[in-house]
Amino acid sequence: TKVRDYLLQLLKDKGAIHMTLIDPDKTSSEKAARIAVEAVEAGTSAIMVGGSIGVSESMTDEVVLAIKNSTNVPVILFPGTPSALSRHADAVWFMSVLNSQNPYFITGAQMQGAPIVKRYGLEALSLGYIILGSGGAVSLVSYTRPLPFEKPDVVAAYALAAEYMGFSFVYLEGGSGADPIPPIVVRTVRKTVSLPIIVGGGIREPETARELVMAGADIIVTGTLVEEVDNVKKRLHPIITAIEEGVTARKF
Numbered sequence: 001t002k003v004r005d006y007l008l009q010l011l012k013d014k015g016a017i018h019m020t021l022i023d024p025d026k027t028s029s030e031k032a033a034r035i036a037v038e039a040v041e042a043g044t045s046a047i048m049v050g051g052s053i054g055v056s057e058s059m060t061d062e063v064v065l066a067i068k069n070s071t072n073v074p075v076i077l078f079p080g081t082p083s084a085l086s087r088h089a090d091a092v093w094f095m096s097v098l099n100s101q102n103p104y105f106i107t108g109a110q111m112q113g114a115p116i117v118k119r120y121g122l123e124a125l126s127l128g129y130i131i132l133g134s135g136g137a138v139s140l141v142s143y144t145r146p147l148p149f150e151k152p153d154v155v156a157a158y159a160l161a162a163e164y165m166g167f168s169f170v171y172l173e174g175g176s177g178a179d180p181i182p183p184i185v186v187r188t189v190r191k192t193v194s195l196p197i198i199v200g201g202g203i204r205e206p207e208t209a210r211e212l213v214m215a216g217a218d219i220i221v222t223g224t225l226v227e228e229v230d231n232v233k234k235r236l237h238p239i240i241t242a243i244e245e246g247v248t249a250r251k252f
């Protein structure tokens with residue numbers, strides 16, 4: 001429970017945190033190490049490694065090792081498939097795509113991955129994963145019917161189900177590079193569940209991050225953002241400052 005305790009303690013101390021997502025399909029191990037170092041300098045709390053398409057175990061290994069050799073923050077796998085697990089990571093988001101229409105993505109891949117997670121000694125962080133909006137590539141890959149932004153009550157009902165089913169975290173995913181989830185959706189989920197809420201997908205501006213945190217997001221994930229720029233620290237720092245401002249401005 002090392003990584004889980006670390007995250008929960010950070011959330012208690014700071015109110016909300018940032019995580020950086022690195023996709024091994026889009027990022028070489030050299031670039032991953034550089035992104036991780038700069039992201040930590042900017043104040044990110046953990047590095048997530050994964051992607052929907054084209055990620056093998058050896059690619060994950062290389063990226064995870066490069067990050068582990070250059071930073072001290074936890075590396076948490078965000079696997080698109082059980083074959084993208086790395087024994088070198090600290091933990092894995094052990095996720096179930098709650099609104100997939102294909103049972104493989106709800107319990108099948110998890111059944112295949114569980115013995116590997118155990119063999120590799122990875123800490124499993126149970127995560128109810130809900131895909132919203134246009135959903136991006138991940139909704140296509142996981143046979144998911146994304147929940148419309150206009151139906152926050154349905155999103156909240158899924159999140160509450162995640163809480164009652166015993167998941168430790170819930171992830172509201174808008175899809176990588178898609179439109180960010182509107183704050184009102186996060187607000188509705190926040191009123192309904194006590195689980196830590198992770199929000200990601202299309203977050204590019206500090207103002208977006210600030211509003212999402214004000215609405216109740218606990219963990220803000222950005223991926224695409226850091227792939228695009230040379231100066232990762234300069235791009236991420238305002239986002240992380242905005243997260244801190246969002247905590248201060250919270251009204252709940």
Ligand code: 1GP
Nearest residue numbers: 176177200201202223224
């Ligand atoms: C995708 O939520 C993450 O799983 C991050 O999305 O790449 O748009 O930051 P972006």
